Amino acid sequence: MSLKLDQLRIAQDGRLMVALDISVAAGQVLTIMGPSGCGKSTALAAIVGALPPAFRMSGRIFLNGQDVTAQPIHARRMGLLFQDDVLFPHLSVAGNLGFGVPRGLRDRAARIEAALDAAGLSGMGARDPATLSGGQKARVALMRTLLSAPQALLLDEPFSKLDAGLRAQIRDFTFAQARALPVILVTHDMEDARAAGGPIISVTGEQLG
Numbered sequence: 001m002s003l004k005l006d007q008l009r010i011a012q013d014g015r016l017m018v019a020l021d022i023s024v025a026a027g028q029v030l031t032i033m034g035p036s037g038c039g040k041s042t043a044l045a046a047i048v049g050a051l052p053p054a055f056r057m058s059g060r061i062f063l064n065g066q067d068v069t070a071q072p073i074h075a076r077r078m079g080l081l082f083q084d085d086v087l088f089p090h091l092s093v094a095g096n097l098g099f100g101v102p103r104g105l106r107d108r109a110a111r112i113e114a115a116l117d118a119a120g121l122s123g124m125g126a127r128d129p130a131t132l133s134g135g136q137k138a139r140v141a142l143m144r145t146l147l148s149a150p151q152a153l154l155l156d157e158p159f160s161k162l163d164a165g166l167r168a169q170i171r172d173f174t175f176a177q178a179r180a181l182p183v184i185l186v187t188h189d190m191e192d193a194r195a196a197g198g199p200i201i202s203v204t205g206e207q208l209g
């Protein structure tokens, strides 16, 4: 799998805000950094197909070699994970995971079980998500996204609410679970960027390291 941003440009009120021209291969994590308000989240919104009307976009987005620029958000099948990605409080842990599984799959229960296993939550599917620790919640949120079988994973500061120890643990877990996918990580944290191990760019297209 691969994600290619070909001369992607996002402007607001005629002013260029974001310029990205890069390919991300499966198993690679591209990190996007930059000051607050410079357009990092907007860039992810454009890539998934949910750019707010206040912005104009040019360039093309390719997923697995296919031009998806004109496709609506649901057809692009990309997973997007936020820092405030809360679990649904009215659903069990398994119910939350099941939300990610595409409708009509026969092995739905087995997929949920496998995700519980991967998250270190075997046998805890019936639990109320409120009873989980912060790390457990973060793992369930990630697995819920991955169960939707995304073609790429976009991470918008997903670790920033976690304390330092947990942050490293969840970060490693995320990169390990997503190793079959191209991943784009938005972060303010240099440690996150280093741990990602891939190219680091600013949203203005400048290569940082």
Ligand SMILES: Nc1ncnc2c1ncn2[C@@H]1O[C@H](COP(=O)(O)OP(=O)(O)OP(=O)(O)O)[C@@H](O)[C@H]1O
Binding pocket: 034, 035, 036, 037, 038, 039, 040, 041, 042, 043, 052, 053, 054
């Ligand atoms: N829906 C919207 N309509 C109009 N302007 C918006 C909208 N969303 C964001 N903006 C503006 O676009 C600019 C970029 O916002 P964005 O959230 O992409 O920045 P960011 O780099 O992700 O910031 P942070 O690091 O603080 O999350 C900001 O000036 C913001 O106010």
